[in-house]
Amino acid sequence: MHTSVLTVSHLxxxxxxxxxxxxxxxxxxxxxxxxxxxxxGSGKTTxxxxxxxxxxxxxxxxxxxxxxxxxxxxxxMSQVGCIIEGPDLYGxxxxxxxxxLLGSMSQGVTKEDIDSTVKLVGMENRIHDxxxxxxxxxxxxxxxAQALIHKPKLLILDEPTNGLDPQGIHxxxxxxxRLARERGLSVLISSHLISEVQLMCDRVSIINxxxxxxxxxxxxxxxxxxxxWTVNEPEKAQQLIKDRFGLETTxxxxxxxxxVDMDTLPAINKTLIEAGFEISFVDNKKxxxxxxxxxxxxxxxx
Ligand SMILES: Nc1ncnc2c1ncn2[C@@H]1O[C@H](COP(=O)(O)OP(=O)(O)O)[C@@H](O)[C@H]1O
Ligand SMILES: [Mg+2]
Numbered sequence: 001m002h003t004s005v006l007t008v009s010h011l012x013x014x015x016x017x018x019x020x021x022x023x024x025x026x027x028x029x030x031x032x033x034x035x036x037x038x039x040x041g042s043g044k045t046t047x048x049x050x051x052x053x054x055x056x057x058x059x060x061x062x063x064x065x066x067x068x069x070x071x072x073x074x075x076x077m078s079q080v081g082c083i084i085e086g087p088d089l090y091g092x093x094x095x096x097x098x099x100x101l102l103g104s105m106s107q108g109v110t111k112e113d114i115d116s117t118v119k120l121v122g123m124e125n126r127i128h129d130x131x132x133x134x135x136x137x138x139x140x141x142x143x144x145a146q147a148l149i150h151k152p153k154l155l156i157l158d159e160p161t162n163g164l165d166p167q168g169i170h171x172x173x174x175x176x177x178r179l180a181r182e183r184g185l186s187v188l189i190s191s192h193l194i195s196e197v198q199l200m201c202d203r204v205s206i207i208n209x210x211x212x213x214x215x216x217x218x219x220x221x222x223x224x225x226x227x228x229w230t231v232n233e234p235e236k237a238q239q240l241i242k243d244r245f246g247l248e249t250t251x252x253x254x255x256x257x258x259x260v261d262m263d264t265l266p267a268i269n270k271t272l273i274e275a276g277f278e279i280s281f282v283d284n285k286k287x288x289x290x291x292x293x294x295x296x297x298x299x300x301x302x
Pocket of ligand 2: 044045046159
């Protein structure tokens with residue numbers, strides 16, 4: 001059974017009488033990684049800050065593991081780990097000391113918790129070195145360890161791979177995926193990078209100018225493609241496809257085109273041929289998250 005770990009309902013934020021975030025809603029289930037994708041300035045950080053209680057929503061609410069942020073702030077927050085403005089570390093201390101210090105400030109964190117978290121982020125070998133000598137990627141892993149030390153159910157990361165090199169990005173991505181898979185951790189991760197979301201996430205919420213413009217499964221997006229049929233009597237073919245498959249096609253210079261689930265394409269072709277249509281060419285192009293993103297944001301420009 002998949003229970004909702006995070007439910008964001010109708011969040012709104014006004015800053016200086018201007019609405020920055022309009023009616024943002026989405027949810028995350030246990031073990032799911034949700035990508036919060038949007039261009040710079042679209043409202044990702046503002047939304048995440050409200051979710052982790054750093055800023056108060058103008059309207060709407062957030063529920064974390066069933067606890068409302070408005071009514072049960074402390075219980076809700078005890079289930080969350082986050083890196084919002086980049087990790088906050090003491091450079092002159094070792095990674096280990098940093099974790100110990102943080103651990104001593106939250107209740108019930110044992111030495112074993114610290115050690116297992118260090119392992120989880122793959123920092124066993126360098127954990128006693130000073131933070132000042134760490135690479136960006138190592139600092140980010142210590143930040144991740146800080147966020148995880150109290151064993152939260154939900155991890156929130158604001159553009160965590162900014163400033164990492166390709167190797168660091170790859171390693172970070174693998175750690176986050178493993179956490180979701182092996183520990184059932186739910187992850188909300190914001191990014192302006194389409195490829196990052198496509199590689200790391202199960203679902204995506206696309207935000208543009210403070211509005212959520214799409215919530216979708218990455219799998220579904222990738223399973224969809226644009227098909228083009230070059231067929232005699234396109235009007236009649238259009239009607240047949242609509243009657244049999246409930247699919248709206250549009251006229252293209254070549255004939256007909258539509259966005260289809262790639263799995264149904266053979267069935268459509270077979271139906272057309274069996275009905276006596278002459279198909280001289282069928283083309284299909286897999287859709288990527290980038291195509292969807294550009295379609296959605298282009299529409300918005302007009
Ligand atoms: N404190 C603030 N005062 C005024 N405008 C703000 C403030 N914080 C954010 N904004 C505006 O809100 C919009 C969204 O910003 P932000 O959430 O940081 O976007 P993102 O994280 O997606 O890049 C931007 O246009 C930004 O200029
Ligand atoms: Mg931001």
